[in-house]
Amino acid sequence: MPSASEMIVQTLEEAGIEYVFGIPGGGTGQIFQVLETKQDRIKTILVRHEQVAAIMADAYGRAAGKPAAIMGQGLFMGSNATFGIMEAMLSSSPMVVITDTSDGGAAQRPANQSGAGEYGSIDLQSIFKSMTKYTTLATSPKEAVLGMQMAIKHAVSGRPGPTTLLMRSAAINGQVDVESPPFIHNAAGFLNTVKPASAAVDIARAIQILNESRRPVIIAGNGVHVARAHAQLQELAEQWGMPVATSYKGKSAISEDHPLALGMVGTYGQETANKAVGDADTVLVIGALLRSQETVGERPDIFNPNRQRIIQIDIDERNAGWSFPVELGLIGDAKVILEQLVEASKEAAPGNAANRKEWTDSIPGRRDTGAYYDQPEMHEDSSPVKPQRLIAQLQATMEPSTIFALDAGNNRTWMAHLYRARQANTFYSPGGTAGMGWALPAAVGLKLVYPNQPVVCVTGDGGYMMTVNAISTAVQYDLPIICVVFNNNTLGMVNDHQPEGHKIASEFYPTNNATVAESMGAWGVQVSDSKDLPDALRAAQASGRPAVIDVIIDPGPSPDDWRAGAWRKGQT
Structure with missing residues (x-):
């Protein structure tokens, strides 16, 4: 036996x-x-x-x-x-x-x-x-x-x-x-089981609601990634001329270069997305829980079921109409339901296209006036390196197919807010617990799935040290990830919220994180001038080994100003 x-x-x-x-x-x-x-x-x-x-x-x-x-x-x-x-x-x-x-x-x-x-x-x-x-x-x-x-x-x-x-x-x-x-x-x-679909009568009702709308918008969440529904999402958006915002966990559900993309909605999101979602009369929510982060603490000028018609797609019937009341909940696999909607839209969508034309045509202008994935500091070289400039150089140097694993804290906030995902399904993050230390081991797991695409971990020095032993595993199994460390010797988000002169348990002893990686067999370099970043990124890729770029970050800039500003707008 x-x-x-x-x-x-x-x-x-x-x-x-x-x-x-x-x-x-x-x-x-x-x-x-x-x-x-x-x-x-x-x-x-x-x-x-x-x-x-x-x-x-x-x-x-x-x-x-x-x-x-x-x-x-x-x-x-x-x-x-x-x-x-x-x-x-x-x-x-x-x-x-x-x-x-x-x-x-x-x-x-x-x-x-x-x-x-x-x-x-x-x-x-x-x-x-x-x-x-x-x-x-x-x-x-x-x-x-x-x-x-x-x-x-x-x-x-x-x-x-x-x-x-x-x-x-x-x-x-x-x-x-x-x-x-x-x-x-x-x-x-x-x-060998079939993914669940929605009833035909419910699909017809969703089409009717979309047809009656003049300013429909999509909020695409993590469920799009889970269902592998990226192509179906884009096709439905194009059929209706319907702009697409994403939740934080839904980032890269659609390319943020797509003409209908609004970027990320919510506390860490783009003003373009927040304003467009607020102006919409109909919101199609796909695999997003509508957490406080996505709705900026339930700001009524962004998300309001009392003046917006809401359709919510979710695999779990408990999640549709959980955070907010909805007019229609479509229960099933997001990919299957989007395929149903795409098929039903082939005849329905063109019928009232004129009603939505002004709305669709407004998207480029909204992006121009909303500083879409742009800040002045992204264009300024300095030593130490401004976090905004680091992200701009990642954007300029890494190819669109690069897979990113984010961590927690200010480094995640900067990346989610300023890095434009140019290809669908390229961003991964710890959005469930939102815990530190996730990005580095996650990048190792992702490299097994994407062996022929660059995989980049973006983390702070706090998160890096929590799971730095993952570098040893990456070296052992020849998994050439790149880890970019925001090194400011602090727990940045914690430190930002502590008064000057009264900091506690948020500042580290300075460490060369590249040297730590080199001791485990990885390639490493420390960078303190933003002008050296592109060469460092290219050298890390050329090394063919797990690589760590330890970037000395200017501790002055903080995402807290615009992050807190988003909340304050909801309180006035």
Whole structure:
């Protein structure tokens, strides 16, 4: 009879899972040993900390549209890995967690204790249930295999997300009786399901609302990325001459060079987008939760269901009409529903095009007067480097297909606000938890999906140091990412909000982050003059190695002025 470990790996292979990120430990060591014989089909990526394993898998799952697995010992997966798991849950990233209960007999606890919730130990099942779509505890070998199949199915069904297979030692160590029920079938068969569509009557109602509008606008969110609906979004917008704003997590749902693009709406967004959404009479929301960040704290001059007709598309019926009341909620996969709308619009959209012509024609002028992705400081060389100038030089030097992984803090705010995404589906960010330290390991996971495109991590020095060990993994597996560090020796967003002369716990000892990277085998350079940035970016690409460009940033400029200004406008 095959072992449970062998059949778990076989299940991963049947389901098309290509990567396992993790650190061997506890009962999972046996599964890693089976993976050693499968490296041509399922690649194991050794990380230096469970946190970065989960972040790598989160980013990989978003970009690939299918899960990677993370695997390691239970207590550390239920503690160290939780940031990446929570981010995957809140950002709809498919992921499978494989771990054990570290059963009794381990040196750290009496023989009758485990991580399954008994007195004196940790309830791992409750921990994982609190942040995943599905968690199962396997107590027998067959339960482990069946649980693995269901964990993969739940990770990709409906709204994607993380799932957990938690196993007792007996489940991992035993043999699987494949000759008696419940029988074990090929895992691929559990995944052959059709994405949900919306009812024809509801599609017709949406078309009627659009036809009655004179100033329709789209807000495209993370759901467009999750559904891979970029082409369908653009086609629908073009059919109706309907401008497109995006949420922060939806950034790059459409090229921001497209004539109908308004840029990002919300607190960190473009005034072009905020003003156009506010002027719209009809808002089609696609896969966006309409969080406070997108509506600038519910500013009524931007988003107001009392004067705007709202259609909201979401895979989860609880999300449509959750933050705000809607006239119509379309429940289903964003790509499928957009395809339905595109087909229904072929005859309907041209009918009242004249009613919308003035609105569509106003978009170029709105971009001209709204300083669309532009600030004067973007054109000023200096030493140290102004963050605005750094972003302008990234824009000028990196090709449009460059994939960006953002972090948290002011560095993220500058990038989201000023970098114009010239190609769809090129921006990834930790918008669920919005935690620091995400960008660097995320870039490693993204490089596995985009081996032939530049992948750039943009982070602050605070976030960089949180997960800097990911560079060692990038070097080991020859994944030539570029990491651009905003180095101002502070937690910038925190520091901005502290009064002068009373700073606390927000300033670092100066560190050369490029030298840190070089010690792990990466290419590195520190830049303090903006004139040297283009050459540094080109040299990093030419190195063919993981690279870190440590940019000494002028601590003076802050995004807080325009960020706070957006909120103040809503309070007057």
